[in-house]
Amino acid sequence: MELANRVKDLTPSSTLAITAKAKELKQNGFNVIGLGAGEPDFNTPEYIIEAAEKSMRNGFTKYTPSGGIVELKKAIIQKFQNDNYLTYNTNEIIVTTGAKHALYTLFQALVNPGDEVIVPAPYWVSYPEQIKLAGGKPVIIAAEEDNDFKITPKQLEEAITDKTMAIIINSPSNPTGMMYNKDELKKLGEICLKHNITIVSDEIYEKLIYTNDEHVSIAQLSPDLKEQTVVINGVSKSYSMTGWRIGYAAGNETIIKAMTNLASHSTSNPTSIAQYAALKAYTSDEDPITEMKLAFKERLDKLYSLLIDIPGITCNKPKGAFYLFPNVKEAAKLNGFNHVDDWVAALLEEEKVALVPGSGFGADDNARLSYATSIDLLVEAANRMKQFVINHQ
Numbered sequence: 001m002e003l004a005n006r007v008k009d010l011t012p013s014s015t016l017a018i019t020a021k022a023k024e025l026k027q028n029g030f031n032v033i034g035l036g037a038g039e040p041d042f043n044t045p046e047y048i049i050e051a052a053e054k055s056m057r058n059g060f061t062k063y064t065p066s067g068g069i070v071e072l073k074k075a076i077i078q079k080f081q082n083d084n085y086l087t088y089n090t091n092e093i094i095v096t097t098g099a100k101h102a103l104y105t106l107f108q109a110l111v112n113p114g115d116e117v118i119v120p121a122p123y124w125v126s127y128p129e130q131i132k133l134a135g136g137k138p139v140i141i142a143a144e145e146d147n148d149f150k151i152t153p154k155q156l157e158e159a160i161t162d163k164t165m166a167i168i169i170n171s172p173s174n175p176t177g178m179m180y181n182k183d184e185l186k187k188l189g190e191i192c193l194k195h196n197i198t199i200v201s202d203e204i205y206e207k208l209i210y211t212n213d214e215h216v217s218i219a220q221l222s223p224d225l226k227e228q229t230v231v232i233n234g235v236s237k238s239y240s241m242t243g244w245r246i247g248y249a250a251g252n253e254t255i256i257k258a259m260t261n262l263a264s265h266s267t268s269n270p271t272s273i274a275q276y277a278a279l280k281a282y283t284s285d286e287d288p289i290t291e292m293k294l295a296f297k298e299r300l301d302k303l304y305s306l307l308i309d310i311p312g313i314t315c316n317k318p319k320g321a322f323y324l325f326p327n328v329k330e331a332a333k334l335n336g337f338n339h340v341d342d343w344v345a346a347l348l349e350e351e352k353v354a355l356v357p358g359s360g361f362g363a364d365d366n367a368r369l370s371y372a373t374s375i376d377l378l379v380e381a382a383n384r385m386k387q388f389v390i391n392h393q
């Protein structure tokens, strides 16, 4: 059977692939420590589960409006007002089947064949693939590790052509955990306005910040920037609700309407009961995030100090999300590997520690470790990595 061209070059998600491999080894009886996961290891809070259960009993088990129920849209509008000082109307919000599908639908709605979308690297693995699926061309700008993995205004100016139609900003970032500050966003935003470039601002890790830095949405910096930006967010990471699949986009009414039309022919609507669960997350007085953040911060500090103690490994300390993205090129070399991908594979094979190679994120010298697992396992993983580097020289 001949497949469509659009899927022929599609690369499977490297994060999901490594998680599957680690699971397989575990099932075969190996003591694997998986640091590949892109999801919090905490359960969805009980009161959210109860709200979903109640919604089922109350009969909310039917189709909903394609763009999401009005109550949830209103709760999301309130969240934007409280957290980001942004004011939206319900026709400027779409609730989607996870933030991933918000992004997918957005690129389908925005990108024409041949259009260029700027993607700063290191990037989240799905951005380039989603842009390609919409017929667009991802234009990668390599953010320097020395600049804390942030692109500069000069790099942005140089990457812009007459085909550039959008840029993705992901702050706090997966995989690096870096964050842009207000001043940096302002400078990048001015360039986007000058060239009429749409800004896709993926703020899914907004709530997971471990320093005193404040999350800034580029959309809040001026009315013009708000008009030019589509903000992407969701409940997956902040409320430990990855499986519920609720995300959303906020932006210009015309874009949101087009996305809603697309959704009406693809998903119909995000799952009804998950929408009621998300509504509870946004309207409850309970605060599960603070506790989760405390645990993440403790793990980050511990794992970071152990990692930078390993020969050949350097690491910028992340400010947010739940990943470390060390440069492991020298460690790989010490172990006789020219490519970090091979080093990561050998580490899994021999020490049973699963990392995700940086190549999938557009950064060949790095690897991603998720600290969404217990501190004991993180310590054990770092010990195994150290032994591996030291014993195989």
Ligand code: PLP
Pocket (backbone or CB within 6 Å): 038, 097, 098, 099, 100, 101, 124, 170, 173, 174, 202, 204, 234, 235, 236, 242, 245, 246, 247
């Ligand atoms: N954006 C980034 C940067 C992510 O890391 C992820 C999940 O890994 C998503 C979007 C998608 O989140 P969701 O689970 O809501 O689809």
